[in-house]
Amino acid sequence: MMGLWRVVLAVLLLWNCWQSPVAAVPLKVVTTTSDLASLVTAVGGDRVNVSSIALPAQDPHTFEPRLTDVQQLRSAQLVVKIGLDHDLWFDVLTQESGNPALQRGGERYVDVSTVIPLLEVRSVSLAPSDGHNHGAGNPHYWLDPVNADAITGIIAAALAQIDPDSSKTYEANRLAFLATLEQKVAEWQRQLAPYQGVPLIAYHNSYPYLARRFRLRIIDFIEPRPGIPPSPSHLTKLLREMKDEHVPVVIQELYESDRVPRLLSNRTGAEVVTLVSSVGAIPEVPDYLSLFDYNVHALATALGRTKV
Ligand SMILES: [Zn+2]
Incomplete structure (x- = not known):
């Protein structure tokens, strides 16, 4: 009887050893x-x-x-x-x-x-x-x-x-x-290098870290303060800045209405480009690396079209 228990115990132990990596x-x-x-x-x-x-x-x-x-x-x-x-x-x-x-x-x-x-x-x-x-x-x-x-x-x-x-x-x-x-960052830097210092307007203040990394120059925001919609006087100020500084691109947020970006675009000829600020917001950005692939490509393409 003891012999049988030993066999059962040994089998159980083996089973455990075999199972643990799989069952983790x-x-x-x-x-x-x-x-x-x-x-x-x-x-x-x-x-x-x-x-x-x-x-x-x-x-x-x-x-x-x-x-x-x-x-x-x-x-x-x-x-x-x-x-x-x-x-x-x-x-x-x-x-x-x-x-x-x-x-x-x-x-x-x-x-x-x-x-x-x-x-x-x-x-x-x-x-x-x-x-x-x-x-x-x-x-x-x-x-x-x-x-x-x-x-x-x-x-x-x-x-x-x-x-x-x-x-x-x-x-x-x-x-x-x-x-x-690291390899990707070097690639993104190459793609955006021709547009360093070009003045841009953004909807929300989402991109100061992106701008600093790639030396982009976001000069103002459609929201006068984060989360606050623009007043008519703020829009007038934006239009003046865009004309004075020859702003070629307005960065739109995925979840905001495009009414104001379109208005600015119609009045100044600037392009509107929608950047994506979070992974998974659209199917093209399933992970962290593709988020930058997408945004850098979108921005470089829009800026390239405007021949700045
Ligand atoms: Zn924010």
């Missing part, structure tokens, strides 16, 4: 945005199961979380957010999750903005009711592709803390991703 359950990560989700996937590969909350084609400042988003968080092992005023709604959700580790200050709560050299920092305190006004610094930092180095760095560290056995895999995935990114 991916870490459940919830991010606020699709851009962060794409970068978590780049680092975590098949060892993570990532979902994001904000809808990529929607204006982030009008986003309202749903009840199902709280359910997603209940089973999350790590949460990753943009921070600043971009996803203020997230802290309410993480509180609802009932898991202190996933809440601000918790060990499984990553606010990526803490590792980014921010632009446009002003000393304004923010509350959820303040909306998307860029008070504490411009939050659109993922739109500088070089910032992906710091973003993936904090993500890899957080994943390795939860799953130390996979830390080498996370770092290897990250380095492979960054090597591809």
Whole structure:
């Protein structure tokens, strides 16, 4: 009888050994945005199961979380957010999750903005009711592709803390991703090099990081302040600037009406180009690298047509 038990035990142990790599359950990560989700996937590969909350084609400042988003968080092992005023709604959700580790200050709560050299920092305190006004610094930092180095760095560290056995895999995935990114950045810089310093108008102040990286010059915005629609006097000012500076292109946001960009275009002859600020907002940008492929191509093509 003892012999039989030994055999059963040995089979069970073998079964366990054989099973463990296959049965390893991916870490459940919830991010606020699709851009962060794409970068978590780049680092975590098949060892993570990532979902994001904000809808990529929607204006982030009008986003309202749903009840199902709280359910997603209940089973999350790590949460990753943009921070600043971009996803203020997230802290309410993480509180609802009932898991202190996933809440601000918790060990499984990553606010990526803490590792980014921010632009446009002003000393304004923010509350959820303040909306998307860029008070504490411009939050659109993922739109500088070089910032992906710091973003993936904090993500890899957080994943390795939860799953130390996979830390080498996370770092290897990250380095492979960054090597591809570096080549891509050089390619994007070549594509945009002829347009350095050309004056541009943008709808929302989404692109200061992109502009700095590629030496683009965004001189004004259709929104006089982030989230505020333009007044007639602001439009008059824009038209004057566009004529004085010979602005060839107006950058439109995917989720805004094109009424004002069209009006500016009709009055000045400038082209309107729609850039995409988040992964997944259109089928052509399924991941972080394709987001820049798309935007750089769109911008270079529009600027090329205007023969600046
Ligand atoms: Zn913004």
